[in-house]
Structures are given as C-alpha cells and as structure tokens.
Amino acid sequence: MPELPEVETTRRGIEPLVLGKVVERVLVHNASLRWPIPPDLGPILSSQQVCSVERRSKYLLMNFERGTLIIHLGMTGHLRVCRSGEERRKHDHFEILFSDSLVLRFNDSRRFGAIFWTESDPLLHERLVTLGPEPFSDLFSANYLFRTSRGRKIAVKPFVMDARVVVGVGNIYASEALFRARISPARQAGRVSRKAFALLVQSVQDVLSEAIAAGGTTIRDFMDNEGRPGYFKQELKVYGRAGEPCTACGHAVSQTRLGQRSTYYCRKCQK
Ligand SMILES: [Zn+2]
Numbered sequence: 001m002p003e004l005p006e007v008e009t010t011r012r013g014i015e016p017l018v019l020g021k022v023v024e025r026v027l028v029h030n031a032s033l034r035w036p037i038p039p040d041l042g043p044i045l046s047s048q049q050v051c052s053v054e055r056r057s058k059y060l061l062m063n064f065e066r067g068t069l070i071i072h073l074g075m076t077g078h079l080r081v082c083r084s085g086e087e088r089r090k091h092d093h094f095e096i097l098f099s100d101s102l103v104l105r106f107n108d109s110r111r112f113g114a115i116f117w118t119e120s121d122p123l124l125h126e127r128l129v130t131l132g133p134e135p136f137s138d139l140f141s142a143n144y145l146f147r148t149s150r151g152r153k154i155a156v157k158p159f160v161m162d163a164r165v166v167v168g169v170g171n172i173y174a175s176e177a178l179f180r181a182r183i184s185p186a187r188q189a190g191r192v193s194r195k196a197f198a199l200l201v202q203s204v205q206d207v208l209s210e211a212i213a214a215g216g217t218t219i220r221d222f223m224d225n226e227g228r229p230g231y232f233k234q235e236l237k238v239y240g241r242a243g244e245p246c247t248a249c250g251h252a253v254s255q256t257r258l259g260q261r262s263t264y265y266c267r268k269c270q271k
Pocket of ligand 1: 246247248249250251266267268269270
C-alpha cells in the first residue's frame with residue numbers, strides 16, 4: 001500500500017512531466033474506483049493547464065487553473081506518464097491526454113483509489129479537512145503532541161498512527177520512529193514527556209525523509225515505466241525483525257500486537 005514516502009516520490013516524479021501541460025481530453029475506462037470518478041471530468045479539464053502538483057497526506061493535489069484534481073492511490077494505485085500511442089495496460093482506468101501527446105495514466109488493480117474534482121480549497125475537501133498536520137510542518141512539534149495527548153490512555157503507537165493527530169505515520173514508520181526515540185510503543189500517550197515527544201518528532205521526520213530518499217525519485221521511474229519508484233529499501237531496525245538481536249543492545253527484538261497492528265520493539269531500549 002503506498003505510504004506517504006511513495007506518494008511524495010510519485011509527486012516528485014510526476015510534477016516535472018506534467019507541469020504547464022494543457023489537457024486535450026480525458027478518458028475514463030472504468031469509473032468505479034472506491035468513489036466513482038466524476039463523469040464530467042472531460043469537459044471540466046479540457047484546455048486547462050497544470051499549475052502544480054502538491055501532496056497532502058497521501059492525496060496528490062493536481063492544481064489546474066480552475067480547480068484541483070485530488071488523487072488517492074488507494075492500495076494498489078500508481079501513476080505513470082507515457083506517449084499517447086502506447087498500448088493501454090490492464091487496470092489503466094483513467095487517463096489525461098495532454099496537447100503534446102503525453103498521457104498521464106492511473107492504474108489500479110484493486111480499485112481502492114479515488115479521484116475527486118474540487119473548485120474550492122482542496123484542503124477543505126471532506127476527505128482532507130479532518131486530517132492532522134503534516135509530519136514535516138512546524139505544526140507537528142513536541143508541544144503539539146504533548147498538548148494533544150494529555151489525559152489520553154491510548155498507547156503512543158496507535159496515537160501517532162492516528163491521521164487526526166499527524167498524517168503519514170504508517171505501521172512500519174511508527175515502529176521504527178519509536179525505536180529511535182527509545183519510547184515503548186505500549187506506553188500511554190498521556191504519559192509521554194515533552195522531551196520524549198521531541199525525540200519522537202525528530203525520529204518520525206528522519207524515518208520518513210530517509211524513506212523518501214531511498215525512493216530515489218528519477219523521472220525515468222514515471223516516464224515510459226512502471227510508475228513505481230525503485231522501491232523503498234530502507235534499513236529497518238526493528239520492524240519485521242522479531243527474535244533478531246537489537247542493533248543497539250543485542251537483546252532479541254520483541255513482537256506484539258497493538259491496535260490490531262504488528263508491533264516490533266526492544267524491551268531493553270524502549271521504555
Ligand atoms: Zn535494544
């Protein structure tokens with residue numbers, strides 16, 4: 001499932017290929033994604049120019065002159081750019097043809113993705129408005145986590161994975177960041193100190209930016225290719241390493257379940 005680093009990598013790969021391009025037409029081959037693709041996208045997008053491609057959480061925001069196309073990759077979605085003559089692949093559900101005969105294609109085998117159009121502020125769209133701060137924004141700080149968590153009995157791991165608290169901290173990233181910050185994933189969020197939260201903020205940012213760097217975005221990944229970046233081979237310190245020695249202390253890495261998610265941690269290093 002594409003996580004925030006994959007979505008950010010997609011944004012970086014796609015933007016230079018579509019920026020400033022003018023839409024000639026839109027083809028919808030299968031509108032039934034998680035939410036149906038709006039039926040009037042063709043006339044809406046026609047002749048509009050792509051102004052920028054931004055990201056909010058795991059949503060790509062493709063800004064046009066008169067509104068924003070909001071794209072979610074769901075479980076299996078990906079975007080790629082190719083030449084208009086290229087044969088369509090199985091599960092290519094949606095395409096935007098540009099006037100220079102390049103095409104942006106949305107492929108999604110499981111069809112949990114989504115495409116919305118809005119002419120209002122995309123950040124206020126109903127799917128986005130309840131989202132917490134971005135992990136790289138100034139709003140995501142030790143003070144913010146400390147304030148938000150007081151009185152909360154929920155364990156700190158599901159707490160930081162809650163998209164209303166902060167977006168983009170998936171299961172692997174939460175395990176890895178808590179290990180780096182030396183915080184037990186089971187500790188009550190309301191009992192984590194401001195100082196420990198400061199370490200956690202830094203760790204979340206480090207883990208995510210390393211994943212983005214490991215994505216190694218190149219335009220080639222998105223042009224005439226799979227639309228999947230050369231995968232995120234990040235070195236994981238605890239995730240998936242149950243029973244193996246902790247890289248810091250040598251004690252065996254433990255595995256448990258928290259909030260129905262597999263959780264890996266070191267009993268010795270994380271308190
Ligand atoms: Zn350890």
